[in-house]
Amino acid sequence: MWAFVLSEIRHERELVIGAARNDAMNLATAFEAHVQSTIRLMDIVLLDMREDVLENADFERHVREELQAYGSFVAQLAVIDKDGQLAFSNLASPVKPVDLSDREHFRVHRDNPQEDRLFISKPVLGRVSKQWTIQFTRPIHQDGGFAGVLVLSVPTSFFADYYQQIDVGANGTIALLGTDRSLRAIASGTPIAGRFGRFKVPADRPYVDPDAPARGYYEGVSSLDGEYRLGAYRRLTAAGVVVLVMLSPKDFMAAHEERKEVLLASAGVISLLLFAVAVLVFVLSSRYFQSTARLRQAHDQLAQFANTDMLTGVSSRRAFLDGLDAELARARRHGECLSLLMLDIDHFKRVNDVHGHPVGDVVLKQFTIICAALLRGHDLFGRIGGEEFAIALPNTDVEGARCVAEKIRQAIAQAHVATTAGEISITVSIGLACTEGGQHDADYLIVQADRALYQAKHGGRDQVHAAAPRPLESPPS
Numbered sequence: 001m002w003a004f005v006l007s008e009i010r011h012e013r014e015l016v017i018g019a020a021r022n023d024a025m026n027l028a029t030a031f032e033a034h035v036q037s038t039i040r041l042m043d044i045v046l047l048d049m050r051e052d053v054l055e056n057a058d059f060e061r062h063v064r065e066e067l068q069a070y071g072s073f074v075a076q077l078a079v080i081d082k083d084g085q086l087a088f089s090n091l092a093s094p095v096k097p098v099d100l101s102d103r104e105h106f107r108v109h110r111d112n113p114q115e116d117r118l119f120i121s122k123p124v125l126g127r128v129s130k131q132w133t134i135q136f137t138r139p140i141h142q143d144g145g146f147a148g149v150l151v152l153s154v155p156t157s158f159f160a161d162y163y164q165q166i167d168v169g170a171n172g173t174i175a176l177l178g179t180d181r182s183l184r185a186i187a188s189g190t191p192i193a194g195r196f197g198r199f200k201v202p203a204d205r206p207y208v209d210p211d212a213p214a215r216g217y218y219e220g221v222s223s224l225d226g227e228y229r230l231g232a233y234r235r236l237t238a239a240g241v242v243v244l245v246m247l248s249p250k251d252f253m254a255a256h257e258e259r260k261e262v263l264l265a266s267a268g269v270i271s272l273l274l275f276a277v278a279v280l281v282f283v284l285s286s287r288y289f290q291s292t293a294r295l296r297q298a299h300d301q302l303a304q305f306a307n308t309d310m311l312t313g314v315s316s317r318r319a320f321l322d323g324l325d326a327e328l329a330r331a332r333r334h335g336e337c338l339s340l341l342m343l344d345i346d347h348f349k350r351v352n353d354v355h356g357h358p359v360g361d362v363v364l365k366q367f368t369i370i371c372a373a374l375l376r377g378h379d380l381f382g383r384i385g386g387e388e389f390a391i392a393l394p395n396t397d398v399e400g401a402r403c404v405a406e407k408i409r410q411a412i413a414q415a416h417v418a419t420t421a422g423e424i425s426i427t428v429s430i431g432l433a434c435t436e437g438g439q440h441d442a443d444y445l446i447v448q449a450d451r452a453l454y455q456a457k458h459g460g461r462d463q464v465h466a467a468a469p470r471p472l473e474s475p476p477s
Contacts, residue, residue: 001274001285005267009260013253017230020252021217024232024245027166027174028215029378031243032234033395035176039239042136042152043118045074050138050150053079075133076126076153080106082146089128098127106149109139113146120240122182123156132156134184156185169251173224173231177201177242181208184241186224207233207242222246309383311361312368320382320390324442327380327394328435337436339401341391342449343371343408346427346461348387355421363424366417374407390449398434398466405430405464413462427462429453434466 079088084101100106105121121135133153140148168174176184181200201223206212215234222229224246231246274281307319315323324340331338345351345367352360364387371391372381380392391408393401409428416423431453433445440448452467459465 001270002267004289005263009263012256012259016253016256020230020247021232023252024230024247025215025217027168028232028234028243028245030166031174031176031245032236035236035239035241035243038154038158039118039120039136039236042154043138046118046136046138046150046152049077049152050140053140053150074152075131075155076128076151078128078151078153079140080149080151082110082148084110086128087148091128100127103135105135105137105151109137109149110146113139113141115139116141118239120178120184122178122180123184126153158185168245169248171227171248171250173222173229173244173246173248175224175244175246177208177244179208179210179235179237179240179242181205183224207235207244210237218244218246312364312383314368314372314389315380315382317382317384320380320384320392321442323380323382324390324392324445327392328440328442328445331394331435336395337397337434338445339393339396339398339432339434339436340445340449341393341401341405341408342384342431342433342446342453343389343391344429344453344457345387346429346457348426351424351426355419355424359419359421359424362419363417363426366415367412367426367428370411370415371408374404374411390446396434397436398432401432401434402464402466405432409462409464429456429461430464431456432464432466 077090078086080100080103081087084099084103084106086098086100101110103121103124105119108119109115116139119135119137121137123132123134125131126133131153133155136152136154137149139146140150166174173186175186178184181203183201201208203209205218205223206216207218214237215232217230217232219230220228227248229246229248230252231244233242233244235242270281307316308314309316327338330336345363348360348363351363368381368383368389371389375381375391376393378394380390380394382390384390391404393404396404409430412426412428416425431449431451433448433452435445448467452465456463456465
């Protein structure tokens with residue numbers, strides 16, 4: 001009994017830690033997408049404003065009108081001249097000279113006058129805005145020479161407020177770090193002193209080591225608050241930042257610790273009872289554990305049969321459609337697009353007729369292996385029936401889906417499937433449909449993708465065809 005209790009505690013601990021690692025990486029992936037979209041937005045604003053600096057005579061009025069459209073996430077838009085003096089700020093016209101030549105975001109552009117790139121600074125306390133902000137900057141060039149720097153100041157709270165909407169536990173931490181090891185933004189359940197200042201993450205951490213993988217896990221004592229953490233990171237090398245999610249064992253292990261105490265207490269009581277009624281307890285516990293094991297095994301098998309295609313190992317038709325409905329609902333909530341690929345192996349009936357169904361099964365298995373290797377972890381892949389498969393690509397527009405489809409088509413065309421009948425070459429036709437430009441339900445998207453697959457088949461096979469958005473009609477016969 002004690003062996004079982006200790007084994008169960010150890011096994012449950014491994015499951016809880018594994019689930020926490022997955023949760024941390026999923027959150028880090030979502031935050032990476034948020035940071036990337038924010039960086040793209042800031043760069044668009046900078047490029048737009050930079051044109052106006054050189055071309056618009058009434059620049060101040062134009063800036064105030066433009067910034068109203070971007071909302072409150074912009075703390076300040078400023079222009080620094082080539083000598084490092086503040087030439088313009090939308091907050092107030094400088095009454096006396098403000099020297100910003102010591103700022104990192106000015107020196108980077110001044111010292112590299114031929115480079116036209118986006119730079120993201122560490123948080124600084126603004127001399128005009130009086131806020132802790134992250135500086136997004138681009139150089140201003142005039143007559144082929146360096147003429148100054150355009151600065152877009154974004155409050156660190158813009159990132160922290162978004163992070164605080166996500167539940168990482170009462171003691172969890174979400175941080176945006178620079179690859180220079182300085183802290184950009186943070187949301188934490190525990191107070192952290194000296195957030196910005198001169199604090200730097202130790203250089204031995206894998207998430208700031210340029211030679212370490214760009215994404216991975218970290219487990220150890222956090223340099224932010226000195227507490228033990230388990231987390232995941234994703235490094236955006238081009239932007240010079242790292243998204244870091246740190247979960248606290250105090251949060252994700254709490255339920256396990258409570259269950260552990262219950263199990264140990266129960267085992268102690270049972271041990272005393274076993275001393276008095278050993279035979280009875282042995283018989284009853286044996287029957288109980290056997291029944292539980294059979295029930296768990298039956299439940300697992302039933303779930304596997306319901307959700308997995310037993311031949312290929314991908315999702316069954318019902319599981320795929322349920323997943324597609326969930327992804328479409330999420331896409332509608334977040335205003336994202338979703339693409340659906342319908343795949344059909346060309347002339348698959350000929351493979352079964354010539355070589356037999358066992359060879360056809362080998363072809364189907366190899367086909368799914370090739371496709372799965374080209375998909376992201378959160379993409380949905382299911383077998384709809386026979387040789388027809390479907391792939392759902394969340395947060396992917398038509399061009400992105402077309403790129404994925406072409407990679408799959410080329411990989412299938414170049415593959416040689418080894419079977420007992422020798423090597424067999426196959427091709428695949430792919431129909432593509434996307435919610436881009438409108439929100440549609442699963443039935444509409446499937447009909448559109450089926451129509452596109454039909455056109456790919458009758459257009460010569462071994463090709464990708466994207467459905468043009470139009471009103472819902474009956475699928476072609």
